[in-house]
Amino acid sequence: MNRLTKKQIDFIKAQPVFFVGTAAAEGRVNISPKGLDTLRVIDERRIIWLNLTGSGNETAAHVAANGRMTLMFMSITNQPLILRVYGSARAVHKRDSDWAELIEGFAPMGGSRQLFDLRIDHTAVSCGSGVPVMSVEAVRGEHELEPFYAAMSPAELTDYWTRENVKSIDGLPTHLFAD
Numbered sequence: 001m002n003r004l005t006k007k008q009i010d011f012i013k014a015q016p017v018f019f020v021g022t023a024a025a026e027g028r029v030n031i032s033p034k035g036l037d038t039l040r041v042i043d044e045r046r047i048i049w050l051n052l053t054g055s056g057n058e059t060a061a062h063v064a065a066n067g068r069m070t071l072m073f074m075s076i077t078n079q080p081l082i083l084r085v086y087g088s089a090r091a092v093h094k095r096d097s098d099w100a101e102l103i104e105g106f107a108p109m110g111g112s113r114q115l116f117d118l119r120i121d122h123t124a125v126s127c128g129s130g131v132p133v134m135s136v137e138a139v140r141g142e143h144e145l146e147p148f149y150a151a152m153s154p155a156e157l158t159d160y161w162t163r164e165n166v167k168s169i170d171g172l173p174t175h176l177f178a179d
Contacts, residue, residue, distance in 0.1 A: 001123050003044040008083055008123065012041055012073050016136045020049075020116075021070040022062035022089075027170035030058035036141045040105050047071065047085065047118045048092075048102055052141075053111030053149050053160065057176060060114060061168035063089045064175050069118055076135070080128035087120040095178055110150025111157065113165070113176065 004012070012018075016035060023029040038050040049071075051059065063069060069089040075081040092099055092115040102115050149157065165176050173179060 002121055004041065004085070004120065004123060005044070008125075009041050009044070011075070011081065011083060012039070012047075015073045015075070016139070018049075019072040019074075020059055021072065022059050022068060024062050024065035024168075024170065024172055027168070027172070028058075030062060030168075032059060035139065036109070036146065037107065038109075045120045047120065048105075049116050049118075050103070050106050050109065050112055051114050051116060052109060052145060053113045053157070053165070054145075055164060056169060057113070057165040057174040058168050059116065060091050060165075060174040060176065061170075061172035063091050063116065065172055069116065071118065074128055074131050076131070076133065078133055080131060082126045082128040082131070084124045084126075085118070085120055086122040086124070087118045089116045089118040091115070091175065092117055093176070110146050110148070110152070113161070 018034050018039060020032045020034055021029065034049065036052070038052065040048050042048060067088040067090065069087060071085040073083045092102055099115070102117065103112070152160065161176055166174055168174065
């Protein structure tokens with residue numbers, strides 16, 4: 001299928017975590033877990049998600065290289081289900097003309113680095129029977145990740161990005177700053 005169904009959209013909204021997979025033509029494949037209130041389903045063919053600062057910026061480098069992205073959502077409840085959403089993505093930075101429009105659907109968060117705008121071209125469902133049933137005990141990012149970056153001044157955040165986020169581990173540019 002090349003779009004999300006209403007049932008799949010509801011499933012996505014109920015998940016406390018999702019995973020992002022990207023890869024350039026050469027080098028390492030990156031899979032990152034994401035959480036907090038950072039994902040929005042715009043419609044059955046489009047998802048945007050807010051990328052917060054982290055120790056690397058692999059997703060941005062891979063998307064700049066070829067645009068390919070896969071998002072994976074998995075049920076942690078008694079009803080097993082895995083949903084993969086495939087498509088082409090682009091990074092949207094604060095300097096881009098559509099940043100203001102896209103970011104308005106999110107609460108302000110420290111360390112907001114870029115948005116990813118995914119145009120869906122395929123979805124796939126699998127059973128997920130091998131995934132254990134789990135419960136969410138706490139949300140770490142609300143008390144650790146987001147406040148850590150929120151406490152940084154703009155200059156400190158820019159310095160961190162310059163040191164840690166302008167190249168992938170394979171040396172690909174992330175285009176965090178205008179190139």
